[in-house]
Amino acid sequence: MAMLHVxxxxxxxxxxxxxxxxxxxxxxxxxIKFYSYPKNEIIRSKKTNHLTLGIDHVIDPSSFSSSCIxxxxxxxxxxxxxxxxGIIDFFEDKNILVTGxxxxxxxxxxxxxxxxxxxxxxxxxxxxxxxxxxxxxRLTSEIIESKLFKCLxxxxxxxxxxxxxxKLVPIVGNIHEPNLGMDSITAHQIAxxxxxIVDSAANTTFDLRYDxxxxxxxxxxxxxxxxxxxxxxxxxxxHYSTAYVNGEREGLMYEKPFTMxxxxxxEKVTSHSPSTKFPSLNVANELDFxxxxxxxxxxxxxxxxxxxxxxxxxxxxxxxxxxxxxxxAIGEMVIDNMREDIPIVIIRPSVITSTYEExxxxxxxGFRVIDPLLxxxxxxxxxxxxxxxxxLVDVVPVDMVVNTTMAAIVKHGHLQIPELNVYHATSSYMNxxxxxxxxxxxxxxxxxxxxxxxxGDQIKIKKMIFFDNMSDFTNYILEKLLKEQEVHDLKMQxxxxxxxxxxxxxxxxxxxxTFYKGRFHNDNMRKLMEDMSEEERKNFNIDESKINWxxxxxxxxxxxxxxxxxxxxxxxxxxxxxxxxxxPITRGRGLDPGYGENxxxxxxxxxxxxxxxxx
Ligand SMILES: NC(=O)c1ccc[n+]([C@@H]2O[C@H](COP(=O)([O-])OP(=O)(O)OC[C@H]3O[C@@H](n4cnc5c(N)ncnc54)[C@H](OP(=O)(O)O)[C@@H]3O)[C@@H](O)[C@H]2O)c1
Numbered sequence: 001m002a003m004l005h006v007x008x009x010x011x012x013x014x015x016x017x018x019x020x021x022x023x024x025x026x027x028x029x030x031x032i033k034f035y036s037y038p039k040n041e042i043i044r045s046k047k048t049n050h051l052t053l054g055i056d057h058v059i060d061p062s063s064f065s066s067s068c069i070x071x072x073x074x075x076x077x078x079x080x081x082x083x084x085x086g087i088i089d090f091f092e093d094k095n096i097l098v099t100g101x102x103x104x105x106x107x108x109x110x111x112x113x114x115x116x117x118x119x120x121x122x123x124x125x126x127x128x129x130x131x132x133x134x135x136x137x138r139l140t141s142e143i144i145e146s147k148l149f150k151c152l153x154x155x156x157x158x159x160x161x162x163x164x165x166x167k168l169v170p171i172v173g174n175i176h177e178p179n180l181g182m183d184s185i186t187a188h189q190i191a192x193x194x195x196x197i198v199d200s201a202a203n204t205t206f207d208l209r210y211d212x213x214x215x216x217x218x219x220x221x222x223x224x225x226x227x228x229x230x231x232x233x234x235x236x237x238x239h240y241s242t243a244y245v246n247g248e249r250e251g252l253m254y255e256k257p258f259t260m261x262x263x264x265x266x267e268k269v270t271s272h273s274p275s276t277k278f279p280s281l282n283v284a285n286e287l288d289f290x291x292x293x294x295x296x297x298x299x300x301x302x303x304x305x306x307x308x309x310x311x312x313x314x315x316x317x318x319x320x321x322x323x324x325x326x327x328x329a330i331g332e333m334v335i336d337n338m339r340e341d342i343p344i345v346i347i348r349p350s351v352i353t354s355t356y357e358e359x360x361x362x363x364x365x366g367f368r369v370i371d372p373l374l375x376x377x378x379x380x381x382x383x384x385x386x387x388x389x390x391x392l393v394d395v396v397p398v399d400m401v402v403n404t405t406m407a408a409i410v411k412h413g414h415l416q417i418p419e420l421n422v423y424h425a426t427s428s429y430m431n432x433x434x435x436x437x438x439x440x441x442x443x444x445x446x447x448x449x450x451x452x453x454x455x456g457d458q459i460k461i462k463k464m465i466f467f468d469n470m471s472d473f474t475n476y477i478l479e480k481l482l483k484e485q486e487v488h489d490l491k492m493q494x495x496x497x498x499x500x501x502x503x504x505x506x507x508x509x510x511x512x513x514t515f516y517k518g519r520f521h522n523d524n525m526r527k528l529m530e531d532m533s534e535e536e537r538k539n540f541n542i543d544e545s546k547i548n549w550x551x552x553x554x555x556x557x558x559x560x561x562x563x564x565x566x567x568x569x570x571x572x573x574x575x576x577x578x579x580x581x582x583x584p585i586t587r588g589r590g591l592d593p594g595y596g597e598n599x600x601x602x603x604x605x606x607x608x609x610x611x612x613x614x615x
Contacts, residue, residue, distance in 0.1 A: 084533025087540060090410040091117035095193045099175055099224070100200030101125035102142045104365040105240065105352060109198065109402045110143065111359060114167055115152050116539065117406075124190055126173040126180055126201065135170040143168065147564065151359040175201040175220035180227050191230040196409060199224055199239040202331075206322040206509060209304060210311030211290045217327035218283070218334060225338040236343045236413045237335075238405060243350040243394065243426050243520045245329040247320035250517040252429070255422040255524050257346065260333045264319025281318045283330055321512035341418040345408045349401045349425040350520060351513075354560035356397035356552065357541065362560025363398075370395065370438070371561050373510070377439060377461065378446035378558070379453075383480065384465040386473045386507035387514025389436035394428040394520060396544060397552070401425045403540040407528050423528070426520035430545040435514055439464035441553035468515075474504050 083089070091113065100106045102125075113120055125143070129135040143149070144164055153160045171190065174181030182190065203216035221239065228237050246253040247264035263281040293310070297303045311323030320326035332346055354364035367375075370393065376382040404425045412421060427433065443463055450458040467473035481496045507514070529542055537543065562568060 084536040085407060085410045085414070085531050087406055087410050087532075087536055088117055088119075090413060091406075092119040093121045094195045095122045095124070096120070096196045096198060097124045097126065097171075097190060097194045098198045098200060099126040099173075099180070099220075100202065100240075101127055101170075102138060103200055104368075105349075105398060105401060106198070106200035107143060107146065107148055107365065108355065108363075108398045109200070109405055110168070111148055111152060112399070112402050112406065114164065115155065115359065118163075120167065122169055122193070123167055124169045124171050124194065126175065126182075127170050128174055128181075129170075129172050132170070132172055135172045139168060139170040148359065148363050148365075175199075176215050176223055178223060178226070180223055187227070187230075191227070192232065194231055195233050195235050196413065197224070197228055197231070197234065197237045198405065198409075199237065202240070202328070204324060206324045207308065207312060208323050209307035210314065210323055210327075211294065211307050213311055213323045213327040214287065214290060214330075217324070217331045218287075221331040221334045222338070225335060225342075228342055229338075229340070234342060235416050236345060236409060237339075238345045238347060238409060239331075239335055241328050241332050241346050241348045242325060243348045243424055244321065244325040244512075245332060245348060246518060246520070247315075247318075247325060247329065249319075251519070252521050253424075253518050254521045255348075255424050257336050257420050257422050258329055258332045260337045262333065265317065266319075268319060279317050283333065286314065286330075336420055339418070339420060343412055343416050343418055344420040345412050345423065346420065347401065347405055347408065347423045347425055348520075349396050350394035350427065351396070352398050352401055353395045354397060354557050354564070355399045356547065356556070358399045361556040362563065364557075364560050364564050367561070367565050369513070371565070372506075374438070374442045374553075374558055375561060377442050377464065378451045378459070380451070380459040380461055382503070383462065384467060384473060384476055385435070385439065385514060386467050386470060386511065387435050388468060389434065389464075389466045391435050391514060391516045392428045392432050392519060393435050393438050393513070394426050394516075395433065396425050396427055397547070400542055400544060403542045404525060404528070407532060407536070407540055407542060411528060411531060421524065423524045424520040424522040425525065425542075426522055427544040427547070428519040429521050430526075431547055431549070432519070433549045436464070436466070437549060438553065441550050442558065444550070445554045445558045470504065470507070473507065474500050477503055 096113075098106050098110060101110065110123060110125070113123065125139065127135040127138050129138055144161065149164070152164070156163045171182055171186060179187035199221070201216070201220060203213060205213075208216075224237075224239075228234055243253075245258070248268065249264055260283065261281050263278070266278045266280070269278040290307075290310075293306060294303065297306060311326070315321065315323050315326035318326065320329060335344060335346070351369045353368070353370070354362045364371075373382065373385070404423060408421070408423055440463070443461065446459075446461050450460065452458055465476070467476065478496070478500050481499060485492060485496065487493055487496065525542060529537060532540065
C-alpha cells in the first residue's frame with residue numbers, strides 16, 4: 001500500500017481540478033493518515049457475488065398480515081400507475097453501501113427504502129465496531145429493534161427479522177481508513193457488488209478538535225472516493241453535506257458546488273473591497289500544519305485545547321462559522337476534486353428535525369441543534385435569547401431529506417452523467433420560519449402542556465425576550481436570577497455566576513444561527529419535484545412549502561423530542577439542574593465526540609450521555 005508523498009505548501013490550483021492524491025502529504029506523526037493505492041489494486045469486475053454476512057432469505061408473501069399486503073400493494077400500485085421517475089422500479093435488485101448507518105439520517109433512509117422498495121437487494125451498512133459480532137449487535141440493537149422500524153415490523157409481522165436480516169448486511173469499517181476500514185476480502189466483494197453509495201458518516205460536533213474534524217469530514221470523503229473508484233458497477237455516489245457549508249455568505253445562496261481552495265472570505269472581500277488581501281485556503285497546508293503541531297506538542301491536554309481553538313480560528317479565518325461546517329466544505333472540495341467520471345449528488349440539509357409524517361410523525365434520534373433551545377425554554381431555564389427574532393431558522397424534517405435522497409438517487413442514477421449536482425434540502429426559501437415564530441410555537445406548546453419541575457409543580461413560561469447585545473443579555477439574566485433566588489451565601493453567588501457564564505457560552509455557540517442572514521435557494525429540489533409523478537410526490541413528499549410550521553412544532557416535533565429523546569419524561573426530566581439554578585446541559589463528557597449513536601451536535605455533546613436515549 002503506497003503512502004503519499006507531497007511537497008509542503010503544494011499550491012492548489014483553484015481553477016483546474018488537480019488530482020487530490022497530490023494534495024495530501026504523508027507524515028509519520030500526522031494524526032490523519034492519508035493512504036493511496038497502486039493503480040493495479042483497482043478492482044473492476046462485472047461478476048456479482050452477494051456477501052452473506054446477514055441472513056439470506058426470501059420473503060414468503062403468505063406470511064404477511066392482510067393489512068400489510070394491502071399497504072405494500074397500494075403503495076406499489078399507485079406509483080406504477082404513473083411512473084414518474086420510477087422510484088420503486090429503480091431500487092429493484094440494487095445493492096447499496098450506506099455509511100453512518102447508525103446515525104439519525106441514515107436510519108430513516110434505510111427504513112424508508114425497506115418499506116417502500118422491498119425488492120431492493122442488499123443494503124450494506126458500514127458500522128464502527130471491533131468485530132463482525134459487535135457490528136451485528138449494533139445492527140440489532142440500534143437499527144432492527146429501533147422504534148423507528150415499528151411500521152415495517154407491523155407490515156412483516158412474524159417474518160420481520162428474517163426480512164430485515166435478508167436485506168441488511170453489517171460490515172465492520174471506519175470511514176477514514178483505507179478501504180473504509182473493511183478487511184480486504186469484504187472490500188473486494190463489496191466493490192464488485194454495489195450500485196450505489198450513500199455516505200452519511202460524519203462527525204457533526206460543531207466545535208470539534210480540528211484534527212478529528214479533518215479526519216472524519218475530510219479524510220473520510222477522501223478514503224470514500226478512493227474506494228468508489230474500485231467499484232465497477234457504481235452508478236452514483238450520494239454524499240450528505242450541510243447547507244451551512246455556505247458559511248458566512250449572506251442573502252440568497254445557490255446550490256453551487258465548491259472547487260478546491262475556495263474560501264468564503266475571498267468571496268466577501270472581492271465583492272466588497274477588491275483591493276484587500278484575503279487568506280488563501282490551501283488544504284494541504286492545513287493538514288501539514290495540524291501534523292506539525294501534533295509532532296511539536298507532547299502534552300495531550302495542551303494539544304486538545306490547541307486543536308479545539310485552532311479549528312474555530314481557521315474556520316473563521318476562511319469565512320465559516322465553525323469547525324464542522326468548514327471541514328464539511330473541504331470534504332465537498334475533495335469529492336469534487338477526485339470524482340473523475342463518478343456521478344455525484346451532494347445533499348445539503350439545513351437543521352434536520354423529527355419526522356414530519358413517515359413512518360410516523362415525530363421520530364428523532366438524539367438531542368439536536370434547536371431542541372435544547374426549545375426544551376429548556378419549556379423548562380423555564382432559557383427565558384431570553386441572544387438573537388434576532390426576524391432571522392430565519394432553516395429546518396427540514398428528516399423524512400423529507402430521505403425522500404429527496406431517494407428521488408435524487410433515481411433521477412441521477414438513471415442519467416449516470418459524470419457530474420456533481422448539489423441539492424439544498426432546506427426550507428427558508430420556500431417556507432421561511434423566523435426565530436420568533438419558532439419560540440411562539442414553543443410558547444403555545446408549553447402553555448398548553450407545561451413542563452413540571454422536580455417538585456411536580458407546573459412551570460409557567462413567558463414569551464421569549466430577544467437581545468442583540470451580549471452584555472444586555474447577560475445583565476438581564478443576572479438581574480432575573482438575583483431577583484428569583486435568595487442569595488445568602490457565596491456558594492449561591494458562584495452558582496448564579498456559573499449559570500450566567502454557561503448561558504453566555506451556550507448563546508455564543510448558537511450565535512451564527514440565531515443571527516443568520518441567509519436563505520438557501522433550492523431550485524434543484526423544485527425541478528426534482530416537477531420530474532416526479534403525482535403519486536411519487538405523495539409517497540416521497542419533498543414539498544416543504546406545504547408544511548405548517550405551527551402545526552409541526554406545536555403538534556409534532558416537541559412531543560417527538562419528549563417521547564423519543566426523553567422517553568416520554570420530557571416534562572419532568574432531570575437535566576442536571578441544581579435547585580433550578582445550574583443550567584440543564586452543563587453535565588456530560590465535555591466536548592469530545594466519542595462514539596455511539598447519540599454523539600452528535602455541539603450541544604448534544606454537552607448533554608449527559610445518559611439522557612440520550614435513541615428510541
Ligand atoms: N443532523 C443534522 O441536523 C444534519 C444537518 C445537515 C447535514 N447533516 C449531515 O448528514 C449526515 C448524517 O448526519 P446525522 O445527523 O445522521 O449524524 P449522526 O447521527 O451523528 O450520525 C453520524 C454517523 O456517522 C458515523 N461515523 C462517524 N464517524 C465515523 C467513522 N470514522 N467511520 C464510520 N462511521 C462513522 C457514526 O457512527 P457511530 O454510531 O459509530 O458514531 C454515525 O453512524 C452527516 O454527513 C451530517 O453532516 C446532518
